[in-house]
Amino acid sequence: MANNSFLLFQKQNTWLEQWDPRMKITVSLIFAASLLLNHNLILKTAQIVLLIALWWVAKLSWRALVFTLLSLTIFFISTMIYRSMLITNPGDTLIHLGALTYSQQGAIDGILMCEQIAGIVLLLSLVVRTTSPIILAEGLEMILKPFKKLRLPVHEMVMMFTIALRFLPILIEEVDKIRKAQMARGGGFHRKGISSRFRGVFPMLMPLFVLSILRAKELAVAMESRCYQGDEGRTPIRLYQMHRRDYSVLAFSAINLLLVFIV
Amino acid sequence: MLDIRNASFSYTDWEDEEDTLHTSRVLHQVTASIAANEFVALLGRNGSGKSSFTRLLNGIELPSEGTVQVEGRFTHDSPSLPLIRRAVQIVFQNPENQQVGMTVGEDIAFGLSNIGYPQQQMQERIAWAIDLVGLDADEDRPVTRLSGGEKQKLALASVLALSPKYLILDEATSMLDPLARKQFVATLHEARKRHPFALIYITHHLEEVLEADRWVLFREGRIHLDGPPAQFLNNEALLAECGLELPYYHALALALQAKGVSVPASLGIEELRDLLCRFN
Numbered sequence: 001m002a003n004n005s006f007l008l009f010q011k012q013n014t015w016l017e018q019w020d021p022r023m024k025i026t027v028s029l030i031f032a033a034s035l036l037l038n039h040n041l042i043l044k045t046a047q048i049v050l051l052i053a054l055w056w057v058a059k060l061s062w063r064a065l066v067f068t069l070l071s072l073t074i075f076f077i078s079t080m081i082y083r084s085m086l087i088t089n090p091g092d093t094l095i096h097l098g099a100l101t102y103s104q105q106g107a108i109d110g111i112l113m114c115e116q117i118a119g120i121v122l123l124l125s126l127v128v129r130t131t132s133p134i135i136l137a138e139g140l141e142m143i144l145k146p147f148k149k150l151r152l153p154v155h156e157m158v159m160m161f162t163i164a165l166r167f168l169p170i171l172i173e174e175v176d177k178i179r180k181a182q183m184a185r186g187g188g189f190h191r192k193g194i195s196s197r198f199r200g201v202f203p204m205l206m207p208l209f210v211l212s213i214l215r216a217k218e219l220a221v222a223m224e225s226r227c228y229q230g231d232e233g234r235t236p237i238r239l240y241q242m243h244r245r246d247y248s249v250l251a252f253s254a255i256n257l258l259l260v261f262i263v
Numbered sequence: 264m265l266d267i268r269n270a271s272f273s274y275t276d277w278e279d280e281e282d283t284l285h286t287s288r289v290l291h292q293v294t295a296s297i298a299a300n301e302f303v304a305l306l307g308r309n310g311s312g313k314s315s316f317t318r319l320l321n322g323i324e325l326p327s328e329g330t331v332q333v334e335g336r337f338t339h340d341s342p343s344l345p346l347i348r349r350a351v352q353i354v355f356q357n358p359e360n361q362q363v364g365m366t367v368g369e370d371i372a373f374g375l376s377n378i379g380y381p382q383q384q385m386q387e388r389i390a391w392a393i394d395l396v397g398l399d400a401d402e403d404r405p406v407t408r409l410s411g412g413e414k415q416k417l418a419l420a421s422v423l424a425l426s427p428k429y430l431i432l433d434e435a436t437s438m439l440d441p442l443a444r445k446q447f448v449a450t451l452h453e454a455r456k457r458h459p460f461a462l463i464y465i466t467h468h469l470e471e472v473l474e475a476d477r478w479v480l481f482r483e484g485r486i487h488l489d490g491p492p493a494q495f496l497n498n499e500a501l502l503a504e505c506g507l508e509l510p511y512y513h514a515l516a517l518a519l520q521a522k523g524v525s526v527p528a529s530l531g532i533e534e535l536r537d538l539l540c541r542f543n
């Protein structure tokens with residue numbers, strides 16, 4: 001339990017948690033867009049620094065930050081390899097980095113690309129780690145409200161998303177239990193060799209699948225018992241109000257996007 | 264009042280070999296009624312139909328024959344269902360499969376939000392429910408960080424927040440250790456004193472329901488016996504037949520009575536101790 005709970009939201013009452021979820025989602029989209037459109041090395045680096053600063057403001061653990069970035073290493077390396085020698089104009093100064101050779105533009109493009117990956121992942125984990133899933137879901141539902149008129153099952157989709165998040169830690173625990181049970185019977189995951197280890201995964205899928213179905217059935221009965229009947233007549237858990245701080249953050253992200261176009 | 268008249272119920276399963284629908288009847292013409300604020304225990308062996316019976320009471324399932332009425336509303340009248348569900352709440356066996364929220368507060372809020380509880384009073388109500396069950400956790404506590412006993416107390420808080428008139432506990436204590444079980448039962452009765460509701464209690468542990476007004480014994484989908492506990496306690500053969508075991512001190516009292524020693528049938532642990540001390 002302890003090792004996967006740090007992947008998810010934990011309440012700390014920081015400044016970022018108090019932001020309105022609608023605004024948070026909108027700002028993240030704007031920020032993601034500005035990350036994607038930005039081809040200026042200095043500006044993009046500044047954006048990454050800003051995200052890391054927000055990480056600090058949100059009082060999230062540095063270990064989690066390092067873990068997040070390290071888990072992307074393989075993408076960084078493959079991007080840099082891919083970028084080596086890709087764009088060369090005659091007269092370019094070439095940079096040698098071990099076995100790889102870069103033109104100046106190629107190196108910059110590679111770094112930009114890496115920053116892009118890191119930025120998007122950091123942004124996403126910032127949002128998920130500073131927002132309770134239910135609040136995130138309610139925010140999403142409010143933003144997507146217009147689509148209800150088109151008979152899109154917005155509420156149901158958002159509910160599914162919340163419940164999936166809610167059951168993630170339990171499922172992870174269950175995988176662990178099944179794995180141990182099968183190890184005890186001499187099968188499963190720990191065998192040597194990639195292919196036999198891979199085959200070891202399949203016997204785990206069936207019990208996991210059955211357990212999930214049973215859980216889902218029981219949960220559906222429990223939800224219905226507790227008067228759940230879709231989004232009809234529901235009151236939101238919290239009252240959402242945009243404050244001045246929300247508008248300022250929104251304005252800031254708009255300026256950020258504008259800056260990308262100007263530079 | 265809960266009024267169940269001649270209710271039958273079957274599950275329909277897909278039979279693979281014959282490629283046909285197979286219906287198995289699990290309740291046969293059951294008639295019973297449960298009054299306001301009554302404490303009724305439902306007993307019987309595994310598969311005798313206790314859980315299926317309770318699923319009829321709040322309209323989760325409808326009887327194939329007969330009727331179920333809650334406070335004068337029929338469960339087959341679908342416009343009444345929201346009111347019926349609100350009046351009849353269930354706490355299930357596995358706490359993890361009945362929690363929807365990530366935190367204590369969100370989980371209690373789920374039910375409140377479903378019934379359209381005014382948003383301004385929700386926070387207050389959540390605090391009220393946490394206090395009612397004596398849950399030692401604030402509302403921001405993630406549900407994954409609760410012990411089994413605390414999870415079940417949360418489940419209780421979540422349903423009591425809706426002020427049900429009837430509360431069904433479907434083996435709600437069976438996953439708890441003996442101490443947690445005792446605490447849960449004490450909490451339940453404490454809450455009932457402060458805000459009375461009828462209690463419909465499914466269990467295999469007789470010591471939890473010695474104080475019940477009535478015991479209802481299910482056997483193969485029928486009500487075999489329905490009456491005050493005393494009527495069962497004198498009938499050891501019946502209890503044994505239905506896989507029920509008396510608490511040891513109770514069995515001892517009955518055995519003593521049979522030998523002509525005058526002891527009260529509702530012999531508790533303290534009385535038993537005093538009795539033994541007298542012989543010393």
Ligand SMILES: Nc1ncnc2c1ncn2[C@@H]1O[C@H](COP(=O)(O)OP(=O)(O)OP(=O)(O)O)[C@@H](O)[C@H]1O
Pocket residue numbers: 274275276289307308309310311312313314315316
């Ligand atoms: N979803 C279902 N589909 C088909 N049959 C079912 C289903 N649920 C229960 N049954 C069957 O209905 C019968 C009664 O089950 P029920 O769960 O009501 O018994 P119970 O008295 O609650 O038992 P327990 O003490 O084990 O909880 C059993 O024979 C069981 O196999």
Ligand SMILES: [Mg+2]
Pocket residue numbers: 313314315433
């Ligand atoms: Mg049952």
